[in-house]
Amino acid sequence: MEHQQTCSSADIAEADERLEKVKHAIEQFKLMKGALIPVLHEVQDIYGFLPEPVLQVVSEELNLPLSEIYGVASFYHFFSLTPKGENVIHVCMGTACYIKGAQAVLDRLSTELKVPVQGTTEDNKFTLEATRCLGACGLAPVMTIGEKVHGRLVPNAVPKILIEYK
Amino acid sequence: MKLLTDLDAIRTLTQSRLDNRRITGASGESITFRSVMVCGGTGCTSSDSNTIIAALEQEISSHGIESQVEVVRTGCFGLCELGPVVIVYPEGIFYSRVEVKDIPALVEQHLLNGKPYDKKIYEKTRHGEEILSFEETDFYKKQVRIALRNCGTIDPEVIDEYIASDGYKALAQVLTTMSREQVIDTVKQSGLRGRGGGGFLTGLKWEFAAKQNKPQKYVICNADEGDPGAFMDRSILEGNPHSVIEAMAIAGYAIGANQGFIYVRAEYPIAVQRFTKALDQAREYGLLGDDIFGTGFTFNIDVRLGAGAFVCGEETALIHSIEGHRGMPTPKPPFPAVEGLWGMPTIINNVETLANIAQIILNGAEWYASIGTEKSKGTKVFALGGKVVNTGLVEVPMGITLREVIFEIGGGIPGGKKFKAVQTGGPSGGCLTEEHLDCTIDFDTLTSLGSMMGSGGMIIMDEDTCMVDVARFYLDFTRDESCGKCTPCRIGTKRLLEMLDKITEGKGTMEDLENLEQLSLQIKNASLCALGQTAPNPVLSTIKYFRDEYMAHITDSKCPAGVCKSLISYEIDAELCRGCSLCARKCPSDAISGKVKEPYVIDKATCIKCGVCFDVCKFKAVAIV
Numbered sequence: 075m076e077h078q079q080t081c082s083s084a085d086i087a088e089a090d091e092r093l094e095k096v097k098h099a100i101e102q103f104k105l106m107k108g109a110l111i112p113v114l115h116e117v118q119d120i121y122g123f124l125p126e127p128v129l130q131v132v133s134e135e136l137n138l139p140l141s142e143i144y145g146v147a148s149f150y151h152f153f154s155l156t157p158k159g160e161n162v163i164h165v166c167m168g169t170a171c172y173i174k175g176a177q178a179v180l181d182r183l184s185t186e187l188k189v190p191v192q193g194t195t196e197d198n199k200f201t202l203e204a205t206r207c208l209g210a211c212g213l214a215p216v217m218t219i220g221e222k223v224h225g226r227l228v229p230n231a232v233p234k235i236l237i238e239y240k
Numbered sequence: 241m242k243l244l245t246d247l248d249a250i251r252t253l254t255q256s257r258l259d260n261r262r263i264t265g266a267s268g269e270s271i272t273f274r275s276v277m278v279c280g281g282t283g284c285t286s287s288d289s290n291t292i293i294a295a296l297e298q299e300i301s302s303h304g305i306e307s308q309v310e311v312v313r314t315g316c317f318g319l320c321e322l323g324p325v326v327i328v329y330p331e332g333i334f335y336s337r338v339e340v341k342d343i344p345a346l347v348e349q350h351l352l353n354g355k356p357y358d359k360k361i362y363e364k365t366r367h368g369e370e371i372l373s374f375e376e377t378d379f380y381k382k383q384v385r386i387a388l389r390n391c392g393t394i395d396p397e398v399i400d401e402y403i404a405s406d407g408y409k410a411l412a413q414v415l416t417t418m419s420r421e422q423v424i425d426t427v428k429q430s431g432l433r434g435r436g437g438g439g440f441l442t443g444l445k446w447e448f449a450a451k452q453n454k455p456q457k458y459v460i461c462n463a464d465e466g467d468p469g470a471f472m473d474r475s476i477l478e479g480n481p482h483s484v485i486e487a488m489a490i491a492g493y494a495i496g497a498n499q500g501f502i503y504v505r506a507e508y509p510i511a512v513q514r515f516t517k518a519l520d521q522a523r524e525y526g527l528l529g530d531d532i533f534g535t536g537f538t539f540n541i542d543v544r545l546g547a548g549a550f551v552c553g554e555e556t557a558l559i560h561s562i563e564g565h566r567g568m569p570t571p572k573p574p575f576p577a578v579e580g581l582w583g584m585p586t587i588i589n590n591v592e593t594l595a596n597i598a599q600i601i602l603n604g605a606e607w608y609a610s611i612g613t614e615k616s617k618g619t620k621v622f623a624l625g626g627k628v629v630n631t632g633l634v635e636v637p638m639g640i641t642l643r644e645v646i647f648e649i650g651g652g653i654p655g656g657k658k659f660k661a662v663q664t665g666g667p668s669g670g671c672l673t674e675e676h677l678d679c680t681i682d683f684d685t686l687t688s689l690g691s692m693m694g695s696g697g698m699i700i701m702d703e704d705t706c707m708v709d710v711a712r713f714y715l716d717f718t719r720d721e722s723c724g725k726c727t728p729c730r731i732g733t734k735r736l737l738e739m740l741d742k743i744t745e746g747k748g749t750m751e752d753l754e755n756l757e758q759l760s761l762q763i764k765n766a767s768l769c770a771l772g773q774t775a776p777n778p779v780l781s782t783i784k785y786f787r788d789e790y791m792a793h794i795t796d797s798k799c800p801a802g803v804c805k806s807l808i809s810y811e812i813d814a815e816l817c818r819g820c821s822l823c824a825r826k827c828p829s830d831a832i833s834g835k836v837k838e839p840y841v842i843d844k845a846t847c848i849k850c851g852v853c854f855d856v857c858k859f860k861a862v863a864i865v
Contacts, residue, residue: 107563107564107582108544108562108563108564109564110564111544111545111547111561111564112544112545114547115506115545115547145566146564146565146566149549149566149567149723150547150548150549150567151547151548151549152506152507152546152547152548153547153548167468168468168469168625169468169469169625169626169663169666169697169699169713169714170468170469170625170626170631170699172468172713173625173626173627173699173701173705173710174626174627178850178851178855181850182850182852185828185850205507206466206468206507206548206550206717207466207467207468207469207470207471208282208507209282209283209465209470209471209474209507209508210282210283210286210320210471211283211320211469211471211623211625211626211631212283212319212320212321212322212323212625212631212632213283213286213287213320213323214625214626214631216286223285223286223287225286225287228855229850229851229852229855230852230855230856
């Protein structure tokens with residue numbers, strides 16, 4: 075936790091530009107009813123996660139208690155309070171993918187990367203996540219690494235795919 | 241602002257382009273202009289259809305035939321299994337699994353010389369020497385495309401093409417010639433029921449909201465498709481976004497609302513981008529905004545991104561999410577149609593429901609009501625997935641049988657395996673078996689069998705699927721997605737999951753089985769919203785139809801399908817093993833030992849049952865026992 079705080083504070087001190095972007099977004103949504111979720115989307119878009127110091131800024135600007143912001147942020151799966159690795163892997167665990175063996179692919183990724191699901195590798199290269207449905211059932215089982223979609227997976231294909239990103 | 245006459249002019253101007261995307265029966269050299277349609281849905285985009293479009297354009301320009309060919313990025317054609325899909329008109333030749341390396345030959349042979357490029361022609365369109373159009377294949381033959389009607393035939397990013405396919409004509413007709421009551425009556429008479437899961441009569445919902453005497457009302461489009469294994473809403477937004485915008489405006493007029501919201505999953509980037517673009521175009525044309533068609537009617541639509549909460553499919557939870565809170569449901573009544581967003585009357589319709597509206601207005605309530613069954617009118621889009629040959633998106637008339645959908649349209653089970661079950665309705669639905677294959681698909685039949693229509697995911701399972709594991713999979717989902725507000729759902733689903741875990745681990749007892757059933761019924765009766773009320777359906781239906789499989793886990797400690805890890809182990813057949821050592825090298829827990837060229841052995845105590853040895857063995861020497 076300590077590490078994470080220093081990390082995000084430093085990030086923010088360095089990158090005023092990003093904070094400016096957040097403030098600009100808040101300005102845009104401020105007068106709108108129900109602005110909190112759209113603002114959180116913007117923050118996550120800009121930082122890749124929701125850093126605490128930035129949430130404090132959101133709290134002041136939108137005049138909402140930080141506790142309420144955390145309540146909302148932690149409710150939705152899409153929002154993350156911790157930083158992610160360079161490459162985020164989403165393994166689809168929708169029914170079609172599950173039936174076709176997505177669990178084995180996920181297990182294999184976890185073994186290869188030596189991280190549990192939702193974990194980030196020590197070198198910060200990969201974050202492994204299970205996601206609900208990517209809606210590409212025709213290619214089941216499917217995973218995405220960053221923007222790229224890998225379909226018709228078998229556990230054996232995993233090591234080779236990971237090499238592309240190492 | 242566009243007037244009616246402007247729309248007519250656009251229609252006339254663009255019509256010839258669309259006419260060219262029809263199968264004419266013309267052949268070879270007599271064709272002077274071709275349309276190359278490339279699927280740009282998420283499925284095909286994932287298998288690189290964008291690169292294919294770029295390669296096509298480059299190749300076409302290098303031959304200097306730009307004036308004789310158009311390349312169109314469309315919405316989903318449905319046959320996702322075969323992506324990337326390319327269709328060339330006017331012949332209607334269907335190419336599947338096209339790769340960039342195919343493009344030069346495809347362009348030269350087909351677009352330059354008029355001879356279909358043999359290598360990638362979809363197998364099912366071959367009929368001896370003759371090549372059939374895709375519409376004649378089993379996959380398309382029985383489909384009736386209403387909600388999906390423009391998916392695959394127009395460029396979803398060009399509003400003129402939507403207008404040319406009778407787009408915004410229904411909105412014009414409603415605003416200039418119909419009273420609010422007439423619109424509601426038409427929708428009511430059509431018998432259209434909500435396609436989001438509940439199956440409530442759409443016209444009736446509109447009527448409730450219309451009757452409220454409040455200064456502000458809202459129309460919400462629920463595009464937060466959260467069902468694992470369903471992607472019809474996503475495909476409609478990607479392939480025909482204007483149909484949703486038009487229908488929302490019609491709904492707004494009918495109930496007296498001037499503001500709409502679309503609540504769409506942030507996980508669907510292509511859908512969000514295309515819909516936002518469509519909104520901009522509609523605003524630019526004055527088809528949204530103030531004084532639409534000069535009739536004084538004002539309507540706007542804002543986009544709200546969902547944030548990954550399945551419970552937001554529930555109306556009241558969705559409303560709270562738009563208001564900026566946690567998406568937790570509240571008891572009904574009051575129904576949103578009476579007291580919804582910010583306390584004002586609000587109707588929430590699902591994407592697929594809305595995609596039918598313009599067609600109902602244009603063709604009349606009777607036309608729509610003539611399709612389907614007595615109580616389930618029209619068509620339903622299903623996302624076929626799992627162990628079925630043709631995975632993809634199909635739209636079929638209500639009343640069709642499961643067998644027709646799975647075996648005729650879906651092409652049956654791949655790999656010579658045996659059909660075991662079909663799951664409809666996602667986590668809220670249930671599993672049906674072989675004996676139900678001839679049952680008709682409609683809201684009431686599916687519910688009476690212990691499943692439901694839901695949003696329309698249809699997952700096919702074969703003999704390699706463990707039904708207890710499937711129930712556990714769904715419970716894991718609903719337990720995770722429960723918002724936690726009401727105790728039966730929060731704690732009940734957790735207890736159900738624990739019992740299912742116990743059974744799949746071989747530690748279950750007959751008492752657990754009884755408790756499973758009892759608790760399931762209690763959760764159904766006591767939960768606050770539809771998530772909890774339907775969460776036990778996968779458990780109840782699998783116990784009902786696959787009791788023997790539960791029994792095998794409990795009394796014999798066996799998983800007949802060979803899925804549940806605790807109940808299986810891996811063994812190497814000494815006769816088949818050639819001693820290549822590959823399994824030993826790949827085993828992550830060093831559980832395999834032996835000498836090269838002699839049979840290897842798995843130490844069951846160290847084995848973590850990851851199945852790597854099973855996957856890598858080239859001699860099928862590793863067996864699940």
